[in-house]
Amino acid sequence: xxxxxxxxxxxxxxxxxxxxxxxxxxxxxxxxxxxxxxxxxxxxxxxxxxxxxxxxxxxxxxxxxxxxxxxxxxxxxxxxxxxxxxxxxxxxxxxxxxxxxxxxxxxxxxxxxxxxx
Amino acid sequence: xxxxxxxxxxxxxxxxxxxxxxxxxxxxxxxxxxxxxxxxxxxxxxxxxxxxxxxxxxxxxxxxxxxxxxxxxxxxxxxxxxxxxxxxxxxxxxxxxxxxxxxxxxxxxxxxxxxxx
Numbered sequence: 001x002x003x004x005x006x007x008x009x010x011x012x013x014x015x016x017x018x019x020x021x022x023x024x025x026x027x028x029x030x031x032x033x034x035x036x037x038x039x040x041x042x043x044x045x046x047x048x049x050x051x052x053x054x055x056x057x058x059x060x061x062x063x064x065x066x067x068x069x070x071x072x073x074x075x076x077x078x079x080x081x082x083x084x085x086x087x088x089x090x091x092x093x094x095x096x097x098x099x100x101x102x103x104x105x106x107x108x109x110x111x112x113x114x115x116x117x
Numbered sequence: 118x119x120x121x122x123x124x125x126x127x128x129x130x131x132x133x134x135x136x137x138x139x140x141x142x143x144x145x146x147x148x149x150x151x152x153x154x155x156x157x158x159x160x161x162x163x164x165x166x167x168x169x170x171x172x173x174x175x176x177x178x179x180x181x182x183x184x185x186x187x188x189x190x191x192x193x194x195x196x197x198x199x200x201x202x203x204x205x206x207x208x209x210x211x212x213x214x215x216x217x218x219x220x221x222x223x224x225x226x227x228x229x230x231x232x233x234x
Contacts, residue, residue: 108162
């Protein structure tokens with residue numbers, strides 16, 4: 001009964017490959033996010049979706065493409081992987097609604113450690 | 118400009134003592150939320166405590182309390198009676214409200230806490 005789940009937990013791949021990370025939440029939340037945590041532990045938002053609609057896209061290379069098939073899922077597809085993409089990627093969700101943002105706690109998935117060789 | 122500042126990269130505390138982790142923030146939005154997360158060595162992000170900008174009282178959750186000083190724009194986390202299991206990275210975060218577009222949470226650089234036996 002995990003609240004926010006991500007698969008896979010670890011992903012090791014070669015430069016140039018395409019890979020996907022899946023995220024699912026069973027909390028009934030309206031908003032989902034992808035974050036990237038670099039080797040210095042700095043956590044930065046990449047994307048946010050509210051009810052399947054993209055609302056935040058933070059200067060992320062267009063090799064990264066999020067897809068939200070429904071409110072409970074937000075997947076991240078990465079094309080042509082580069083060494084600099086190595087990081088931990090966190091999915092999160094919150095109850096945030098468009099007219100009352102800024103007040104709801106985000107719950108994080110366990111993270112996916114991506115290593116690009 | 119940095120919106121969330123955590124000035125202590127690392128802190129040591131003796132077991133059973135209290136410790137304060139500093140966090141200052143910068144926003145002109147009247148509505149915002151402040152959060153603290155814990156990231157143990159296992160990597161997951163654990164929500165600890167939330168303070169809303171309009172909340173009159175400081176938030177408390179068990180051994181965690183948030184010392185909210187709005188005029189100073191500070192939101193320090195106080196952990197009372199430290200335990201060995203409190204050793205982790207702690208992140209302060211802010212989410213601005215509707216006037217700033219909402220939805221985007223900004224994280225500080227983190228403070229690594231070491232609890233000594």
